[in-house]
Amino acid sequence: MAPEDQEKIVFRTPKGIYCYTMMPFGLKNAGATYQRAMTTIFNDMLHNTIECYVDHLVVKTRKREHHLSDLK
Numbered sequence: 001m002a003p004e005d006q007e008k009i010v011f012r013t014p015k016g017i018y019c020y021t022m023m024p025f026g027l028k029n030a031g032a033t034y035q036r037a038m039t040t041i042f043n044d045m046l047h048n049t050i051e052c053y054v055d056h057l058v059v060k061t062r063k064r065e066h067h068l069s070d071l072k
């Protein structure tokens with residue numbers, strides 16, 4: 001989340017005033033923003049060794065001995 005947007009999602013409780021330091025999934029478009037970020041970051045690996053859905057990343061490997069290198 002951009003630092004200048006933190007003040008836009010401030011909330012008050014009996015214990016004080018708080019703001020998020022990262023985007024919570026309850027906000028509008030948070031899921032789409034996360035999916036777009038993961039697509040950008042893992043562009044060359046998606047559907048090959050990584051699957052991304054909602055808030056899960058799955059690293060898949062054909063052979064057991066290659067799994068650690070795929071995780072790196």
